[in-house]
Amino acid sequence: MTMLENKGPAAIPSPREITTEPRFSDKLFRAIVTTGGLSSLVILGLIAVFLGYQGFEILAKEGISFITTSEWTVEVDSFGTITNTTFGLAAMLVGTILCAFIAVLIAVPVSVAAAIFLSFYAPASLKRVLVSIIDLMAAFPSILFGFWGLFVLMPSAEYWAKLINRYLGFIPIFEVDPPIFTRSPFIAGVVLAIMIIPIVTSISREVFSQTPLDRIQAAYALGATRWNVIRTVALPYARGGIVGGSMLGLGRAMGETVAVYTVLNIVYQINWQVLFGAGGNVASLILLKFGEAQPYEIKALMAAGLVLFLLTLFVNFIADQIVAKSGSKGR
Amino acid sequence: MSFQSKNENKEKAMATPSSLASVAANARKPGTNTLGTNALGIGLEARSVHAWFGKHHALANVSLDFPAGTVTALIGPSGCGKSTFIRTLNRMHEFIPGAAMAGEVLLDGKDIYEPGTDVTKIRLKIGMVFQKPNPFPSMTIGENVLSGLKLAQLKNANKDDLMEECLVRAGLWNEVKDRLNAHGGSLSGGQQQRLCIARALAVNPQVLLMDEPCSALDPGSTLRIEETIKELSETMTIVIVTHNMQQAARVSDFTAFFLADGGPGEMIETAATSQIFSQPRDQRTENYVTGRFG
Ligand SMILES: Nc1ncnc2c1ncn2[C@@H]1O[C@H](COP(=O)(O)OP(=O)(O)OP(=O)(O)O)[C@@H](O)[C@H]1O
Ligand SMILES: [Mg+2]
Numbered sequence: 001m002t003m004l005e006n007k008g009p010a011a012i013p014s015p016r017e018i019t020t021e022p023r024f025s026d027k028l029f030r031a032i033v034t035t036g037g038l039s040s041l042v043i044l045g046l047i048a049v050f051l052g053y054q055g056f057e058i059l060a061k062e063g064i065s066f067i068t069t070s071e072w073t074v075e076v077d078s079f080g081t082i083t084n085t086t087f088g089l090a091a092m093l094v095g096t097i098l099c100a101f102i103a104v105l106i107a108v109p110v111s112v113a114a115a116i117f118l119s120f121y122a123p124a125s126l127k128r129v130l131v132s133i134i135d136l137m138a139a140f141p142s143i144l145f146g147f148w149g150l151f152v153l154m155p156s157a158e159y160w161a162k163l164i165n166r167y168l169g170f171i172p173i174f175e176v177d178p179p180i181f182t183r184s185p186f187i188a189g190v191v192l193a194i195m196i197i198p199i200v201t202s203i204s205r206e207v208f209s210q211t212p213l214d215r216i217q218a219a220y221a222l223g224a225t226r227w228n229v230i231r232t233v234a235l236p237y238a239r240g241g242i243v244g245g246s247m248l249g250l251g252r253a254m255g256e257t258v259a260v261y262t263v264l265n266i267v268y269q270i271n272w273q274v275l276f277g278a279g280g281n282v283a284s285l286i287l288l289k290f291g292e293a294q295p296y297e298i299k300a301l302m303a304a305g306l307v308l309f310l311l312t313l314f315v316n317f318i319a320d321q322i323v324a325k326s327g328s329k330g331r
Numbered sequence: 332m333s334f335q336s337k338n339e340n341k342e343k344a345m346a347t348p349s350s351l352a353s354v355a356a357n358a359r360k361p362g363t364n365t366l367g368t369n370a371l372g373i374g375l376e377a378r379s380v381h382a383w384f385g386k387h388h389a390l391a392n393v394s395l396d397f398p399a400g401t402v403t404a405l406i407g408p409s410g411c412g413k414s415t416f417i418r419t420l421n422r423m424h425e426f427i428p429g430a431a432m433a434g435e436v437l438l439d440g441k442d443i444y445e446p447g448t449d450v451t452k453i454r455l456k457i458g459m460v461f462q463k464p465n466p467f468p469s470m471t472i473g474e475n476v477l478s479g480l481k482l483a484q485l486k487n488a489n490k491d492d493l494m495e496e497c498l499v500r501a502g503l504w505n506e507v508k509d510r511l512n513a514h515g516g517s518l519s520g521g522q523q524q525r526l527c528i529a530r531a532l533a534v535n536p537q538v539l540l541m542d543e544p545c546s547a548l549d550p551g552s553t554l555r556i557e558e559t560i561k562e563l564s565e566t567m568t569i570v571i572v573t574h575n576m577q578q579a580a581r582v583s584d585f586t587a588f589f590l591a592d593g594g595p596g597e598m599i600e601t602a603a604t605s606q607i608f609s610q611p612r613d614q615r616t617e618n619y620v621t622g623r624f625g
Contacts, residue, residue, distance in 0.1 A: 213426075214465040218527070221423060222534060223455030224482035232482060236469035 048309060055303025062087050067307060070268050072285070074297050087300040089307055091270045095185060095280025096308070099260060100253035102189025102274060107196045108246045114197070115204035115242075120230055131205070138198035146262025149191035154263065157187045161275040173274050180277035183265035188279060191259050196249035203245030207238040240323050247319030254312055257283040282308040373439050374399035374568050375420060375457070375538050380434035381595075382415045382424060389415045391595035392434075395587055397538070402560060402569040404579035404604065407589030407619070412596025413572045414462065416589070417540050420570065421457035422450050438538070455483050458536030462543045462572075464523035466515035466530070473511040475526055479534035493533060500562065501529035502555030521548045528556065532563070539563065541571040545578065557582050576620055580608055588616045 022030070059066060069088030077083050114134075118127050158181045165181075168174045211234045219229040260281045266288060267278035286301045293301060375397040382390035390412040397403050405413045418424040419432050422443060435442045443453045458479075466475050476494045480487055487493055494511070498504040503525040507518070518526060524547050531539060541560075545553040560569055560582045573579050579586055586608070587601035600613045611617045 212465075214461065214463055215467060217423060217426060218461065218465040218467070218530075219478075219482055220426065221421065221454055221459040221461070222479035222482045222530070223451045225451050228482045228484075232469075232478065233467065236467075 048306070051302050051306035051309060054299055055306050058087060058300045058303040059306075062303075066303065067093060070270055070280075072268050072289075074294065076294075082294060082296055085296065085300070087303070088268075089282060089285075089304055091268050092266075092280035092282045092285050092304070093307070093311065094270050094272070095264075095266075096254055096282050096311070098185045098272070098274060099188045099192055099264070099279065099281060100250055102186060103192030103196055103253040104246055104250050106190060106193035107200055107249055108242070110193070111197050111200035111245075111249075112204055112242060114201045115208055116230055116234075118201075118205050119208035120226060120234070134198045134201050138202065140195075142195060142256060142259040143262065145191055145195050146259035149187065149194075149259060149263045153190060153194075154182060154187055157190050158182060161186050165275050173272055175273050176276045177273070181275060182277050183263060183279075184275050184277045185264065185271070185279040186274045188260050188264040188281070189274070191263050192253040192256055195256060195259060196252050199252060200242075200245045200249045203248065204238060204242050207241030207245075208234055211237045243319070243323050247316060247323070250319070251312055251316060254315065255283055255308070257281075257287050260284045261287050282311075374401070375570075376435075376437040376440075377416075377420065378435040378437065380416065380419055380436065381432060382412070382419055383429075383431040384415075384427060385429040388595040390419075391597050393589075393598045394434075395598060395601060397568050397570055397585075399568050400564055400566075401584040402564045402571065402582050403585045403587060404583035405570065405572045405587050405589060406574070406576070406579050407596070407599075408591075409574075410596075411589040411591040413589050414542050415596070417459075417542055417570060417572055420538075420540055421454050421459055423454075423459065451483065455479075455534055456536055457538040457540060458531040458534060460524075460528050460531050460539070460541040460544045462546060464520060464527050464547060466518070466523050466526050468514055468516035470515055471512045472507050472515055472518070472526060475515040476529045476533050478530055483534060485534065497529040497532045498526075500532055500559045501525040502552055502559065503529060521552050524548060525552060525556070528559070536567065538568040538570070541569065543572050543574065545573070545575070553578070576608075576622075580604060588613070588619060590615055590619070 065088060067089050069086070070091035071086045071088045073084070073086050074082060075084040118130060122130065161176075161181045161184060164174055164186075165176050169176070215233050215237070216229055219233045224232070261284040264279045264281055264284060265277050266280055266284060268280070269278065271278045271280070282304055286304055289297060289301055377393055377395045377397075380390065380393045381388070393412075393416055395403070405417065407413055415424065420436055424430050424432055432444070436444060438453065438456065442448075443450075443457075467478055470478055473494055474481075476497050477487075477490055479485075480490075495504060495508075498507060503522060506522060507513075507526075515523070515526060524544060528541075528544060545556055548556065557578065560571065563569060564584075571579075571582065583604045585601060586604040588599045588607065588611075589596050590599045591597070600607065600611060600616045602612070607616060608620055611620065617623075
């Protein structure tokens, strides 16, 4: 006691800097994983630079109208020289977003239900079979989804589209005028949904399976039914992962080329009527035009690629914000 | 809330093993609950319970009665099957893949393992506090306390009063009353455990199973929980697993000693707590309670 009094009030020190000196093996390992970690960034950067370099001329010429107008024409004279060009992506951008959102809207509920079934209800043997089928589905070539969508899905999806139109037609996006129901953004969205269901299901199932057992048991011990356990414990825990998985699916849906190209009727005019047989898609446009494009048009396609790239980045950025907001709460 | 016996309890907390018998003798005698056994039902009975984890026979032939309104302590060395046994009493054992059991557990004379039993109702009547605190981190402290009502879809008119009462009984009210909206995971380990106790109390179970509820608690909180256990035994049947002999002596009316001697865990001896600590019939029990073994 006396000692303390003699000392007087102790000065509060500023926090020390804490450092550690890693061993050589640790440094080596760190260098290896850093290389791996940065490589994706480098590759992404190189792609962006390449697209920007190739498309710069077009972007400079078209300016903002490249993403606000919808006309895409290349006029050539009888000698094959280009006389006039107009490049506008608006219809394609709207179409890309529309199809991708339809896909996510359909795929996420189905995938979450599937993941819940696999994690909490399916008997072990069935679970094993279903999981490998779903993984197989994720690796399925997209052209086959496209063919299947065109020849098998289209007729029945058309029926559903007509039904939606009949009962919800008063909502502007479900209007169809004139009544053409084939090759619509809706059908492309359904095909995309089927393609991204495996991804979203796998990721959701993975996070569900990590739900802490003691929390599940705590809920059961309080007299909860299985559904209540899922609702109050598993879903809050998995929410961040499900959102993340959905965003991966969204990214895939926005970038998907061949399947959409196969089923969608590409039209150079903005169309918000999801059931109407006219749509747009940036990636499909590139595929459509690339084969017979002149070097100059190819530059325009590169610029379109850059815009798609930036759109995907932007959507992923938004998604990250959502995940960061909702992710940690249930953990 | 009465804290009158606090000092008395402090003394008891410092009791040495040699004075355990006298502590137990001072403890509440069985059957003194004011409500009478009718309101409590006739308690819980385990009949020849066996338990397996896959091929591993973890528990053999345990028959034990838990009369309504009494506190029964389960003691024994680590790994002898106390947790396994307590988890067969509210059908939590079956959640472990490959787990199996045999025998019967009767609540008010009815086998809880009978086909067609609504197991969620059973677990509502037989509450549980786990060895490791497991609050729901996605819920606030207040929501955690009331989570049982929500999970079992029970109605309660005055949730605020119930929340306060449960937190007071669990000895947590003073620490959390100003931050009931903070997250359950933001509490210390001991506070989380008391939150879990409050949560178990909120659904007012008929039987409360507690698996080492105080192993993460400081002495003050431990005493508070022991107070609570004594109060609760007026209206509940309590089974508590503990490694703390003094605690067993302080809170329980009956004590059962478990031991796994190479083979599956067995119940060696059960009797009134005072007898277990003063004149156990089995030499192994005596060795254990006097700290000569295990
Ligand atoms: N999930 C499990 N899977 C397989 N074996 C288990 C499992 N849980 C417990 N056991 C085994 O069952 C036996 C009894 O374990 P139990 O957890 O009931 O012991 P305990 O008496 O509660 O011990 P402690 O005092 O350390 O908590 C032990 O041999 C243990 O190894
Ligand atoms: Mg245990």
